[in-house]
Amino acid sequence: MTPVRLSDLAFTLEAVIDNAFGQKAVWVIAETSDIKNYPDRGYCFLTLVEREAGASAGGTLAKLEACIWRKNYHTISEFERTTGVAFARNIQLLLLVSVSFNPVYGLRLEILKIDPSYTLGNLERERQAVLDTLLRDHPELIWLEDGQYITANQLLPRPAVMQRIALIAAPNSDGWRDFRHELAQNPFGYDFVVDEYLTQVQGQGAERAICGQLERIALSGIPYDAVVMVRGGGSQLDFGSFDTYLMGQTVAGFPIPILAGIGHERNVSITDLLCHESVKTPTKAAAFLIEQNRQFEANCLLLGDRLRVVAREAMQIAREQVDRETERLRFVTQLYFRECHTSLAEKAVTLRHLDPSNVLRRGYAMVLRNGRILTKTTDIQPNETLQLQMHDGTVEVEVV
Structure with a gap:
């Protein structure tokens, strides 16, 4: 078997890959890894990985080197702005890539676009x-x-x-x-x-x-x-x-x-x-x-204002009620004292009529024994000395 030069093999691979993928872009789903980002220069190198579902570290199905050149570097900031997700490792992305092979640098994917809706959908x-x-x-x-x-x-x-x-x-x-x-x-x-x-x-x-x-x-x-x-x-x-x-x-x-x-x-x-x-x-x-x-303080202040208004209204109502009751008491009291005055006047007239001095003045007399009034004949004993009170004085009398 005749050996070939490495450069010939590399040029052949370049031609094959260019023939298969040249002028074409492919959407791929992959996970980011080993990112080397150079914002000041406007390019980024990274590795794209596909892992086995549920596999632990080491369960890698495919791994390819990728890059983002200056002309497409804006896609990173657009992705971050749209999704709120930082462009970092271990993110699964939907990427539009072109495939190229360089005899010196090997196979590489150039990332042309990142679909933010795929990432948002995954997160959701x-x-x-x-x-x-x-x-x-x-x-x-x-x-x-x-x-x-x-x-x-x-x-x-x-x-x-x-x-x-x-x-x-x-x-x-x-x-x-x-x-x-x-x-x-x-x-x-x-x-x-x-x-x-x-x-x-x-x-x-x-x-x-x-x-x-x-x-x-x-x-x-x-x-x-x-x-x-x-x-x-x-x-x-x-x-x-x-x-x-x-x-x-x-x-x-x-x-x-x-x-x-x-x-x-x-x-x-x-x-x-x-x-x-x-x-x-x-x-x-x-x-x-x-x-x-x-809000609690505002409610307290509002309740305080309402309490002042209600208290003021209650005081006003109570004051008016007290005024009404006071006027009523004054009227009832005056009526009561007037009735009492009339009653006392009538009693005074009656007392004046019943005053013994006035009775004696009309010709009556009182029989007394040692200053005590006698009202019954059975209380009087023969031959005792009594006093007879008349209008103008007292005389002693002997009972026969």
Whole structure:
């Protein structure tokens, strides 16, 4: 067998591949790996991989080198802007590629376009699969009503005033800093007691770290008004810890209202769907607490105003009633005293008529024994001396 030069073989491969794939573009599904990105130069090198379904590391079916040149480099930023997912390793993508072979650099795929809808669909399918599993496994914690997810955590009563807060955040992170600053600088001067449960909130093991802090909070025995989970902005992949089965189960059944402000504007995580209240950013989480307390204060002030009005009206009604009763009492009292005066006048006339001096003046006399009036003849003994009281004086008489 006659050997051939390596260059001849390489040129032959180049011709064959160019004949098969030249001037053609192919859509392929592959997973990214070993990315070397050079934004300042406007190009990117990476490896595209296809793995066996469910296989662990090493179960690789295919691996090809790929690149994105300057003319198509904008597709990376467009993909990130559309999906909210950072262009990073271990993402499955739908790519439009051209195939080329260079005798020196070998076989390489040039990426012409990235389809964002495929990635968004994958993320949504994975999220929906987790939600469906939660619905099946924990119907007591999460269920559907009119197409909306309802959880036990959402149905917890919200305190009228929320001041004792358990905060889950990454230490010294932007999310932690924004939340604390917004609370401290609230224009109403409200005081908050914030106990920090600091932990990682992204990356491998983040979901277990967050759930571990939630368990610490539940076992603390401290009557927190709410648990606040905050995180600064980032790519969609950075929010993976908030889209897991464990996180959904823990949040849905947690015994204290959970407020999530995990810093994303585009997509809604499983934690957002199942927690008591979800806002977009850590700053808005703090603003939510402030507004909750401001609303309570406004209601108290409104009730105070209503109480003053009602008290004023009640006092006015009572005053008018007292005036009416006073006038009635004055009338009744005057009538009573007038009747008493008439009665006393009549009695005075009667008394004057019954006055003994007036009776004696009319010719009558009184028989006395030692100053005591005698009214019966049987009380008088013969030969005793009695007094006879007349109008102009007293005389002694002897009974015969």
